[in-house]
Amino acid sequence: MKPMQDRVEPPFWMQGNFAPVTEEITAFDLPVDGAIPPELSGLYIRNGANPRHGQSSHWFLGDGMLHGIAIEGGKAQWYRNRYVRTPIYEGAPRTLLSGLDIRYALSNTSVVAHANRIMALVENALPMEISRELETRGFNDFGGRLATSCTAHPKICPVTGEMHFFGYRVVPPYLTYHVADAAGALVRSVEIPVKAATMIHDFALTARHAIFMDLPVVFDMPTAMTGSTMPFHWSESHGARLGVLPRGSGADTLRWIDIEPCYVYHVANAFEEANGAIVLDVARYDEHWRGGPKRNAFDTAALTRWRIPPGATRAEETCLDDRSVEFPRIDDRRTGLAHGIVYALATEGSLADGVFTELLKYDLKSGRADRRPFDGELPSEFTMVSPAEAAGEDEGWLMGYVYDRASARSDLVILDAGDIGGKPVARVRLPVRVPQGFHGTWIASEPRQRGTAASPWSWIGSN
Ligand SMILES: [Fe+2]
Numbered sequence: 001m002k003p004m005q006d007r008v009e010p011p012f013w014m015q016g017n018f019a020p021v022t023e024e025i026t027a028f029d030l031p032v033d034g035a036i037p038p039e040l041s042g043l044y045i046r047n048g049a050n051p052r053h054g055q056s057s058h059w060f061l062g063d064g065m066l067h068g069i070a071i072e073g074g075k076a077q078w079y080r081n082r083y084v085r086t087p088i089y090e091g092a093p094r095t096l097l098s099g100l101d102i103r104y105a106l107s108n109t110s111v112v113a114h115a116n117r118i119m120a121l122v123e124n125a126l127p128m129e130i131s132r133e134l135e136t137r138g139f140n141d142f143g144g145r146l147a148t149s150c151t152a153h154p155k156i157c158p159v160t161g162e163m164h165f166f167g168y169r170v171v172p173p174y175l176t177y178h179v180a181d182a183a184g185a186l187v188r189s190v191e192i193p194v195k196a197a198t199m200i201h202d203f204a205l206t207a208r209h210a211i212f213m214d215l216p217v218v219f220d221m222p223t224a225m226t227g228s229t230m231p232f233h234w235s236e237s238h239g240a241r242l243g244v245l246p247r248g249s250g251a252d253t254l255r256w257i258d259i260e261p262c263y264v265y266h267v268a269n270a271f272e273e274a275n276g277a278i279v280l281d282v283a284r285y286d287e288h289w290r291g292g293p294k295r296n297a298f299d300t301a302a303l304t305r306w307r308i309p310p311g312a313t314r315a316e317e318t319c320l321d322d323r324s325v326e327f328p329r330i331d332d333r334r335t336g337l338a339h340g341i342v343y344a345l346a347t348e349g350s351l352a353d354g355v356f357t358e359l360l361k362y363d364l365k366s367g368r369a370d371r372r373p374f375d376g377e378l379p380s381e382f383t384m385v386s387p388a389e390a391a392g393e394d395e396g397w398l399m400g401y402v403y404d405r406a407s408a409r410s411d412l413v414i415l416d417a418g419d420i421g422g423k424p425v426a427r428v429r430l431p432v433r434v435p436q437g438f439h440g441t442w443i444a445s446e447p448r449q450r451g452t453a454a455s456p457w458s459w460i461g462s463n
Pocket residue numbers: 109152153201265266438439
């Protein structure tokens with residue numbers, strides 16, 4: 001028998017509520033505590049890694065599993081969890097080359113609804129279309145026009161209804177920016193010249209610009225050749241910069257803005273001041289993956305503002321709060337427009353400790369942060385849902401899955417965005433637990449007129 005100290009601790013993503021669930025279930029007419037607002041009519045879907053065979057070599061590398069709840073008329077009609085049926089899920093072998101195949105990867109990170117399609121996303125694959133009942137329909141390559149992967153964080157412009165996104169690769173061309181129009185047609189693809197392959201999780205959009213992050217977590221080919229499934233590491237020499245591209249212009253108009261070396265997974269939002277300065281609010285890591293990803297550690301990030309004055313070649317940087325946070329979100333109606341509020345999850349220690357302690361609501365004008373602690377519970381990302389186009393920035397609800405350690409089950413918790421610390425508006429009681437995952441989205445049942453084209457938010461058809 002091996003001595004205790006030689007036992008290998010499971011990685012953090014296989015412990016507690018990070019661990020996968022084993023069944024796909026469907027449950028109807030879910031019990032609700034409180035009252036679901038009658039204005040809420042639609043579908044909340046959240047994606048996350050849930051390794052089908054019980055093991056994965058990294059937190060980011062489990063099969064995608066969607067957890068959805070349909071809400072209508074004050075009732076929670078159903079809950080479903082479904083794997084995204086990718087080629088890997090279906091049993092295709094993983095090889096070094098398959099890591100480069102955009103029709104191969106795990107679709108485990110987020111969900112977007114655009115132009116009558118719901119798509120599960122991961123940054124190294126094509127979008128995977130799913131039905132309203134969470135069944136996998138197949139990759140969406142935009143009629144054969146999309147030749148790269150699609151970020152898990154596309155931006156839907158609330159003015160034009162366009163979906164802006166990018167794909168990155170570990171071989172040239174490393175980074176390509178794309179725009180799909182409000183009807184879902186891919187209308188622009190622009191290669192962004194960067195000198196090396198880096199891990200690029202997110203980007204930013206303003207009313208007039210797209211902003212790309214060239215940060216020093218670099219692809220490591222020798223490590224990849226050893227079979228490592230996450231061959232990226234911190235680089236002391238790569239530097240850090242933001243590429244600012246006018247929307248609608250070619251790469252010849254791109255300008256690079258220097259920043260202090262750091263890593264950012266998530267941009268909360270970006271916008272332009274009246275004088276043309278560009279502002280980005282991000283969850284910023286001082287450094288990330290020095291020596292490569294760790295089995296039982298993750299670095300910590302803090303809410304940080306970059307401001308690029310007109311004509312500047314270097315961004316101003318301000319730490320807005322030194323608490324450890326991740327999953328920053330805004331009211332998506334303000335994507336690319338000025339925002340005054342950011343929601344984020346605070347962690348005790350790093351994400352690897354698995355302790356998301358509270359939801360924070362940053363009022364960036366007053367500098368105040370409202371808190372919602374979760375005693376005995378573990379929250380996931382919260383998504384802001386507004387009741388109407390004309391509603392105020394924090395008029396509406398926040399919804400997210402919350403795991404209760406005592407019962408080992410989860411609820412969909414709906415909070416009043418204007419009073420996040422108050423009693424939840426509603427709790428949808430689920431018969432199972434929902435593992436800690438990544439990103440969710442709310443898909444309203446009724447179309448909302450957005451932009452100048454036909455609404456991209458029209459009813460998402462069922463199977
Ligand atoms: Fe993300």
